[in-house]
Amino acid sequence: MNPKAHEPDSLPAPGPTALAQSETLAVQIRAEIAAAGGWLPFDRYMELALYAPGLGYYSGGAVKFGRRAEDGSDFITAPELSPLFAATLARPVAQALTASGTRQLLEFGAGTGKLAAGLLRALASADVPFDSYAIVDLSGELRERQRETLEAEVPDLADRVRWLDALPATFEGVVIGNEVLDAMPVRLFARLGGVWHQRGVAVQDDGAFAFADRPVDPARDASDTALLSELDDSDDNDSDYVTETHVAALGFTRTVCTMLARGAAFFIDYGFPRHEYYHAQRTQGTLMCHYRHRAHDDPFVYPGLQDITTHVEFTGIAEAGVETGADLLGYTSQARFLLNAGITEALATIDPADTRHFLPAANAVQKLLSEAEMGELFKVIAFSRGIDGTLDAFASGDRTHTL
Template identity: 50%
Template sequence: MQLQLPEASIEAQRASRLLHKLIASEIRQHDGWISFARYMELLLYAPGLGYYSGGAAKLGKDGDFTTAPEITPLFGATLAHLATELIASSANLQAQILEFGAGSGQLAFDILTELAADPDGPALQAYYIVELSAELRARQQQKLRGFPQVQWLDRLPEAFSGVVLGNEVLDAMPVELVVRAAQGWQQRGVGLAETGGEADEAAFVYRDRAADPALVAQIPDADTLTVGHLTEVHPVAIGFMHTLAAMLKAGKGGVALLFDYGFPAAEYYLQQRDQGTLMCHYRHHAHPDPFYLPGLQDVTAHVDFTAMARAALDGGLDLLGYSSQAAFLLEAGIGRLLLRTSPDDPLQYLPQANALQKLVSPAEMGELFKVLAVGTQVELPERFSRHDRSHRL
């Protein structure tokens, strides 16, 4: 398939070729095959060359995709008020926030700006950011230089008490691909095409080998799926949820709010979704080819929220709620915050109302995006139960 996408700059193409050579070298070192999760990890996080560790803009109109904080500061303002409500209502939560994967830093900026505007509100002791990308961390430090309470961490701490936020974090974690073949389930990895040219320049191709039964075990009723059914499983994200659970349990009280696009397992592994959910994003174009311009495009998969919830429960956390993003934000008060701008001032009000519509409309992000809330020694306010879908997980 020939992709019709914007052309990359000469410098960007050079960086992509370097990453291609790095990945090709690793494939050769591993007998011509690496797992797709390893390939995706290198695409996104290879030092200096991966999508999230390189220098290209990722977010907003100049990047490859747009996230909720980039659309409107109302998203961060809403989470600021919810975080203070949760902290004030539980004696077990300390007045601190931890954000994992903060992107441009916009969400942290909006939360901290909203909290600073309320001198009578609870003082936030610290705002921690766990950021794996040195390049993104540098951007965040520039954007958040006016907030001394922000501290950067290289990994999740062993213990934390407070509110944890993750916006589009789980979908950026490497996934494994598995496909049902006539001889049974296969793990789809990456190899190099046979070529008479330079080995470092050989095209990437899919290669299958017998799948570890532990990978297939995540798929409900896997044996009922037809031959040719391709899907993702999420061992890295499951491992992250286990680590998150251990951290909150050690902290004696905390809640994690995870915003992402995805489905419960019963919908994720439907026969109708027989080619999986893997998608690539390049300059606001979506396409399915993860071999295109390595390092210059985002590669993601939808989240299996059942697997994430089960991992949290296995780690000793409570399932506090699961709902659409629209229902969650509306119950959290985003509509009330919009009305701080008078509808009688259309020049100010209409852009904010249109941005809010993108977050909550079922035709935009409102239904595809979900919110999973897990924690210990804390409960969500009762109003969130009105639209809870935990029974679907």
Template identity: 65%
Template structure:
């Protein structure tokens, strides 16, 4: 495989060791494409680029989460911005513990382990300790990082944490996933001559390239007839994930937080180039073939399909709202009010983080929270006002 030329040219060039890693993963993906007679659907390419054992972006050692490109990271997530995110969610967890009678959390895709550590600490501080915190994580490398974060931040609570290799048979308590759905592989679709084609990946002249071919049209696109050239995604893996989790929840709630839109907005005719995005050293661009294994590849979440998958699989929709609304309802500003405003070293970063979480121009409006419930009464205070379930 040729090494992909940097695109756009402003992106930083990786170190030689990283380049070699990317070459190895590229060869691995190329052989999977050859084994599939020269073409794989995009979701297969994305699954390999992110999760190929020992090589994929999430399975190997890239720094990934962090605040600055200089620390080798590619993007920042809410739990990394400020512990006030987790501290607000801890209050929602306490409500679920109360309603379900089970002080248990199951976190999907726990990243660096930051959310787990801060949730455990805050629940303890609230006098509502979490009895067991289970993490289901695809990446072995991240498991080790999570263990290190927890051991450093909450050493006396680390024995409450278990790592699962698969979903348990049954679970009661709070299931939670922050920015997990957006990391699930998507299929790509292109409108051409009044038909939907599926966009897949081939190897041409030693580089990856898109090739569009006829294929089954996903249900979400069947009633859409946008202009020629329109590109979009379908989210079979994320929906299958919700369907697989639903029967496991015996009593409690499932909260999924991520960027995205309801179907009507997602598949708007003006969103003509879809939502596929890549992150490398805090630069966002749209080339999924740029150094496979060294960059994140993601798509926005289509929440109507997520809601339908959950409801069809037996969950009750608890609510759907913006991240800003959910955190404000959940008491984020009360927590800010308890900080020591005379200590600029802690106060300013905290207020900066809160501003990013809430601002319409940053994460406040683009990010949404969808909640499902099983066998519990009432709702969560996070959905008490500004529920947008009717937009799904």
């Protein structure tokens, strides 16, 4: 790979070991593109860049989660931002466990283990009975970080945690996925001159990756053509337009909701309902990359070393879950969900006179709730089986009617 072909000047250069890992992955991707005849669908490129065994961003050893670029991280999530996020989420989790009569938890993509530790601590403090906490994570490096976090923060509860290599056939309890759906591979489509193309990846003469488009074939791309036709009907179909479809996230949602025999599944992520997601003015889609706390839109920079993500289309997620027979428990903004669940009461337990602890906590809560930060962009959607009614966290401000 020519590393200068996709290396924005604003991004810090990786070290030689990381660059060598990225080059190894690039060689593997080039070989797959060649075997496929010179063109690879973008969702397959994204899958390899994120999940290729031992080399992908999430399956390799990148630091990923942290507060600043200097620690080698690329972004920060809500559980890393404040322990009050986990302490607050624990309340609807506890309510769902009690309402469903279940005693197990399962988390997808547990990051550094901060959310798991916080939930375990809060549930134990509230005397909520639970038997086990399972984690599904593809990264061996992250599993080790999770173990270290749990042993350091909740040593008396760490023995209840187990790691799964595959999903159970059925599960009774509460499922949690914080910023999981946005990391699912997406298909890219571009309307150019009034004609829809699927956007894929090819290799240039210098070895660099580049976007390459081919006209959509209704037979080959049948699962996406209905949506593309709807977009033509709903906006100016002469204008160029780039967007994504979310086959992997929809399939994952169906799998989880089918697996859920009793209990609830919470997904927290950034995104929009369909009518906002596919708005005529969103002409470049939502594809975004994160590297050392800098956001940019080039997915070919340092394959395997940067995060590649898109926003979540929540209407499709809701439909996928309901198709399995699960109930849609609720859908609302992160701010409304956390306020309903009592985050301000949790903050009030810290003495304002103790400025060393109170001010950072208040600043973090402001970021979690503010419309200009995470409060509005992030949404919470939940599905259930065997729970009558809704939960307190969705009792006010539910937006299910907007899906």
